[in-house]
Amino acid sequence: MPGRGLVLDPLPGSGDERPVRRGRIVDPESCGRLLGRIADAALGPDRSDSVIVLSHPVLAGAEHRTAARALLAGLGTSRVLVLSSARAAAAYAGPRETGPLLVVDMGAELTEVTLLVNGLVADARQAESGLDDLDRLDPAKLPVALVRTVLDMITSMWRHDRHGAIRGALRKGPVLAGGGALRADVPDRIARCLGTRVRLADDPSTTVVRGAGQILSSVLRRPAASPETFGPPK
Structure with missing residues (x-):
């Protein structure tokens, strides 16, 4: 909330008790109770x-x-705005950014690389692994494994890029989001391997929620500029 920051962040335990796993709702009833509390x-x-x-x-x-x-x-709200986590991260990194932009989101259970062109998703890759999986490794091996996953996805996108968007995005520098961007040696290793600079938000682990908040504020000021919206099912 403006002026207050994060109001509530309730996490219902860990492991199988979490209602969302790998970015998917696996326990709708528990997830509904969690959303109700929020x-x-x-x-x-x-x-x-x-x-x-x-x-x-x-x-x-x-x-x-x-x-x-x-x-x-x-929940009884009047409107819901729907957007991808990459668009939210991009909004926090630079809401006026145009042209190609590469967003690398290294989360707890998913790792995603997304190519945005003028704010729209042009290509994306996802690995169903994240920091929770890699934390079981030797700490010295975690940066290597995480960066290898990211580079494999970027390489795959490069091979399928017919318009040079990936090259243009790399020249500007990819935006790093998620808790993985806070791990020692990860940003520097990505920069060295790609031969370009990387961009980090002030707090990469909250980049997506902060960007979503910025988009919400913009939409409330200019309702006609809203992303995809939907109301209660008819």
Whole structure:
């Protein structure tokens, strides 16, 4: 919230108790209770004029987005804005950025690389592994494994890029998001391997939620500029 920052961040335990795994809702009932607690604390009982931003993994399937819609519609808000986590990260890195932009999101359970061109997703790759998996390795091996995963995805995108967008994005420097960007030697190793600079937000682990908040503020000021929206299912 403006002036207050993060209001609530309730995490229901760990392991199999988490209702969201690998970016997918695996326990809708538990997830609904969690969202209800957040809405009660942040929005209060009357949510008729409230707006929620939902960010999802870039390659989240339609069935997972539909499950999220059904849960959010039950909260009684008037509108929900839907966008990919890469668009949210890009908004926090530079809301006026145009042309190609590469976003590398190294999270707890997913690693994603997304190519945005003028704000739209042009290509994306996802690895169903993240820091939670790599933390089981020898700490000295974690940066190597994480960077190798990122480089493999960027290389794959480069091979399929027919318009030079990846080259242009690398010249500007990829945006690093997620907790992996805070790990020692990871940003420097990515920069050395790609032969370019990298860009980090002030707090990469909250880049997506901060960017989503910026987009929400912009939409509330200019409703006509909203991303994809939906209301309660009919």
